[in-house]
Amino acid sequence: MIRQPAKGNRRQAADGRQQARGKTRRVATATLVGALALLTGVSRAEEPPKLAFVVGKVLVMDKADTVINNAVVLVSGGRIEKVGKANEMAIPQGYRRIDLPRHWIVPGFVDCHNHTAGSLSDLNDMVYLTNPGLDTLNTVQPESDDMWMARAGGVTTVLLIPGSGTNISGFGTISKTAGQSVSDVVVRSPGSIKVAQAGNPERYWWGVGRMFMNFNTRQTLEKAQAYHEAWEKFERGETTEKPAFDPIFDGFRGLFRKEFVASVHTQIYQVVMTTVDMLARKMDLRTVLDHSEFDGWKVAPLIREALAAGRSIYTIQGPRAYHLDGTQRKIHGNAARWWQAGNPLLGINTDAPVVAQEQLPFQAAMGCYYGWVPYEGIKGLTRIPAEALLLDDQIGTIEAGKQAEFGVWTGDPLDTRSACEMTVIGGRIVYDANVRRRW
Amino acid sequence: MRRTGAWRAATAVIAFAAVSVQAGPPTKIALTGGRIVPVVGPEIEKGTILIEHGKITAVGASVELPFDAMEVDVSGKVLFPGLVNAHDWQGLDIPNENLDIGAALDVYDAIDPSRLFFENSLRDGVTTVHIIQANNCVIGGISRVVRPIGLDVDEMTVRPRAGVKMSASPKGGYDRMTQWAILREAFAELADYRERLAEQRYEEEQKKLKKDVDVGPAEARKRGAELIRPQDYDDAHANLHELSQGRLDAWVYVGAATDVGPAVKFAKENGFFDRVVFVLGPDTFKxxxxxxxxxxxxxxxxxxxxxxxxxLTGKLSETFVPKVIADAGLTFALLPHPDASLAERYLTYQAARCIREGVARETALAAITINPAKMLGLGDTLGSLEVGKAGNIVVYGGDPLDFNTWVEQVYIDGILAYDRAKDVRIRRLLEEPGAEEKPKEPAGDSAASDQTQQGDKPEAGEGAPDPAKPENKGENKPDSPAPPKPSPGPGDDEASVERASDRADRAESRRRKDNPRSKGGPDA
Structure with missing residues (x-):
């Protein structure tokens, strides 16, 4: 009765793709990157072009929820120069005019939970139950097919994170979906620390439970915190004893300075409760709850309380859109339940390749299909995840001064019939259906 | 703060027990007219218990009520202290970690407030549960006493660090020699750890004083012993150290009679004998x-x-264990059976059987209330209906040990945590088919299949519209910047979320609409 995404098939497909890719990649990565650079014709040396988009609708996605109909968006120097009504704004000389009078401009989508911006064969290094020294930066693969697909779906920024095989599996990397080199695509590294609260690391060794996992995770984070505080003390001049440099814990200093977030694999009531309690409430880390499925939404009152107490908790839900509750014989839309329970900072992820990276807007559509609110769904793809990853000064809305990073859609991006016709990242058109069409 | 706690606890009751509480719990409640079985002290045929701010402030045949106390008439009912479950691993995800020496572990990290176990505890009149690692361990970890209400473990907690779980009987796969070798090793290693710590501390202090370490290791360890601060221990050693200093309780499983002697000796040798509770196996009574x-x-x-x-003879012999233990004059506690489908699940049934087998009634009652409370170091606050104790009260329909009696209401710290009249699960299980109210809307049962239509909201077309968001029933609005406002009390909010998702709950909400008491007045 209920249509559901063919997750099993998707995963198998991804696996197959991965195997095939593994062979070719090892041989030809360098050639491929070089060839793609020529194909796309984008060079870092070139100044980003001056563009004038004349469109039917701009979803600004700012705090005032502005929508501008029949609008012009001027782009220059990689940034949005000006946004306004077409009849109130002249297009200056020297701008390439792109006329799409029925199309929508929507901020580029941000996926907080992605595994396909890097090599999938390096997803999980399960050396210990917590692996604080590992970093996905070493696995980033610019200009892969997956990234081309991502931007064809209007997805412009992703957080590449390691898998959830262990409780702490390494640092995440915030990456653009277009660019020819690692330095081109990487926005911030570390972009997060991946924590898997429970629900996978159990398989480690011959099995661990939450009592040990949570103890161990807390111990690791406390060690990192102690390391950070020792250095802080030294840097403030409170002690002349210079702490020993530790390459494993040094990366965590940004986490405690709140320069990046903890992105947490967490689901099921008790597990989400523990994440909120341990990471957000007790350690005061900027916490992003990924997955947040099953009956996790019942934690909403604790989150409201923690938000009121000044903690930072974003819920970026997915990939499961709904939960079949056997005891209640009931279908719960995960995003809808979180929303109805009063969790204001709600977004959506794909967990690509579980759901393909370009299907991020479809994930939000699924959330709305099960009872979420469409406008909120779009917000949960743009401004909310941008805020969650501390990128909201750069991206997430269509406002003058921000980076020119958006999709040009044939209509409402949450309408599955709509297609992204053009994607702009860093002021450059990185996907153009007229050049190479995906949809 | 207290009030917040009470509010949240009430919320939690709704979230997990599907029992509805409308208003915040009143700060003063008087239960009047019931028979009081206080466990400690004489029974009162018709009396009153006054609870103020969660604590019992008066018990007696005639009690003068403060003007602002809410009176609950419990005539014909029996008031009994909340039952205490002395030892249970349920409520955790797994009974034990795969680890021989888990002294650093704490059940805090694994207690799941959403487990059905806690809801069932309430339903059975249990107001206090000692969550502790199961018996299949060497050193299991640190336990915790909780009440079965609360949204998170901190809120549930009655006593953190209640004890260390150990087993004097072999863990699965081990024999007794291995078990004891590991136990001895744990404490021998502790002694060694302390020595090294002492030496290290002495050297640190000398360095601080800019002096050389002028003595040999043996002398340094002696001098450093007093320099060790509590924070110098790591978690595992800290707990074992506390235990060896008699500052932490030990709950030692003694699974067979043969293990009693070694267990007693071990406890004495390692300094925790005065704080040990023995958890017996089936034949340990021998x-x-x-x-x-x-x-x-x-x-x-x-x-x-x-x-x-x-x-040899094939003759079957039977021993009723509590009688043997009671006759020996030992303080004992009874446990509920973990299999919820057995009568032994009820502590009251366990106590009733004791009486049948000749154990004195007061002894049997104490074994499910005051005795486990004392074992948990909570004898002053729990386990009986006395002035100064927590307002943990079970309202029974008749004598607590009569098996035809139901738990009608449960108060925990003065919060009405359970009310059978509002227990939708019980009603659903016990009502005869057809006796249930018919849903008014024909949509009722087909609501789930309706959802295949795009845009249909899960809550649309159901008996209980979400009061927090009436506008959400219609078309999706293109613009709704703020999330739905949580309704006035967290209780309402949770209730609405839960209610919207259960057919029986819908019937419940209709019933409550007709109930004038549900208009936000106190539950009394």
Whole structure:
């Protein structure tokens, strides 16, 4: 009765793709990157072009929820120069005019939970139950097919994170979906620390439970915190004893300075409760709850309380859109339940390749299909995840001064019939259906 | 703060027990007209218990009520202290970690407030649960006493760090020699750790004083012993150290009679004998003389009958264990059976059986209330209906040990945590088919299949519209910047979320609409 995404098939497909890719990649990565650079014709040396988009609708996605109909968006120097009504704004000389009078401009989508911006064969290094020294930066693969697909779906920024095989599996990397080199695509590294609260690391060794996992995770984070505080003390001049440099814990200093977030694999009531309690409430880390499925939404009152107490908790839900509750014989839309329970900072992820990276807007559509609110769904793809990853000064809305990073859609991006016709990242058109069409 | 706690606890009751509480709990409640069985002290045929700010402030045949106390008439009912479950691993995800020495572990990290176990505890009149690692361990970890209400573990907690779980009987796959070798090793290693710590501390202090370490290691360890601060221990050693200093309780599983002697000796050698509670296996009672000599409290196995067939004659012999233990004068606690489908699940049934087998009524009642409370170090605050104790009260329909009696209401710290009249699960299970109210809307049962249509909201077309968001029933609005406002009390909010998702709950909400008491007045 209920249509559901063919997750099993998707995963198998991804696996197959991965195997095939593994062979070719090892041989030809360098050639491929070089060839793609020529194909796309984008060079870092070139100044980003001056563009004038004349469109039917701009979803600004700012705090005032502005929508501008029949609008012009001027782009220059990689940034949005000006946004306004077409009849109130002249297009200056020297701008390439792109006329799409029925199309929508929507901020580029941000996926907080992605595994396909890097090599999938390096997803999980399960050396210990917590692996604080590992970093996905070493696995980033610019200009892969997956990234081309991502931007064809209007997805412009992703957080590449390691898998959830262990409780702490390494640092995440915030990456653009277009660019020819690692330095081109990487926005911030570390972009997060991946924590898997429970629900996978159990398989480690011959099995661990939450009592040990949570103890161990807390111990690791406390060690990192102690390391950070020792250095802080030294840097403030409170002690002349210079702490020993530790390459494993040094990366965590940004986490405690709140320069990046903890992105947490967490689901099921008790597990989400523990994440909120341990990471957000007790350690005061900027916490992003990924997955947040099953009956996790019942934690909403604790989150409201923690938000009121000044903690930072974003819920970026997915990939499961709904939960079949056997005891209640009931279908719960995960995003809808979180929303109805009063969790204001709600977004959506794909967990690509579980759901393909370009299907991020479809994930939000699924959330709305099960009872979420469409406008909120779009917000949960743009401004909310941008805020969650501390990128909201750069991206997430269509406002003058921000980076020119958006999709040009044939209509409402949450309408599955709509297609992204053009994607702009860093002021450059990185996907153009007229050049190479995906949809 | 207290009030916040009460609010949240009430919320939690709704979230997990599907029982509805409308208003915040009143700060003063008087339960009047019921028979009071206080466990400690004489019974009162018709009396009043006054609870103020969560604590019992008066018990008696006639109690003068403060003007602002809410009176609850419980005429014809019986008031009994909230039952205490002395030892249970349920509520955790797994009974034990795969780790021999788990001294650093704490059940705090694994307690799941959403487990059905806690809801069932409430339903059975249990207001206090000792969550502790199961018996299949060497050193299991740190336990915790909780109440079965609360949204998170901190809110549930009655006593953190209640004790260390250990087993004197072999863990699965081990024999007794291995088990004891590991236990001895743990404490020998602790002694060694302390020595090294002492030496390290002495050197640190000398360095701080800019002096050389002028003595040998043996002398340094001696001098450094007093320099060790509590924070110098790591978690595992800290807990074992506390234990060895008699500052932490020990709950030691003694699964067979043969293990009693070594367990007593080990506890004495390692400094925690005065704080040990023995958790007995089915036949451990055979060492009753040794247990009696030790004089420590014991927790009995869930199976109260021990049956044994003589290998030569084939004659079946039966021993009723609590009688043996009671006759020996030992303080004991009874446990509920973990299998929820057995009568032994009810502590009151376990106590009733004791009486049938000749154990004195007061002894049997104490074994499910005040005795486990004392074992948990909570004898001053729990386990009986006395002035100064927590307002943990079970309202029974009749005598607590009569098996035709229902738990009608449960108060925990003065919060109405359970009300059978609002227990939708019980009603659903017990009502005859067809006796249930018919849903008014024909949509009722087909609501789920309706959802295949795009845009249909899960809550649309159901009996209980979400009061927090009436506008959400219609078309999706293109613009709704703020999330739905949580309704006035967190209780309402949770209730609406839960209610919207259960057919029986819908009937419940309709019933409550007709109930004038549900208009936000106190539950009394």
């Amino acid at each position: 060492a009753v003389d040794e247990l009696k000599a030790a004089g420590r409290p014991v927790v009995l196995d869930v199976n109260l009958d021990f049956r044994e067939r003589d290998p």
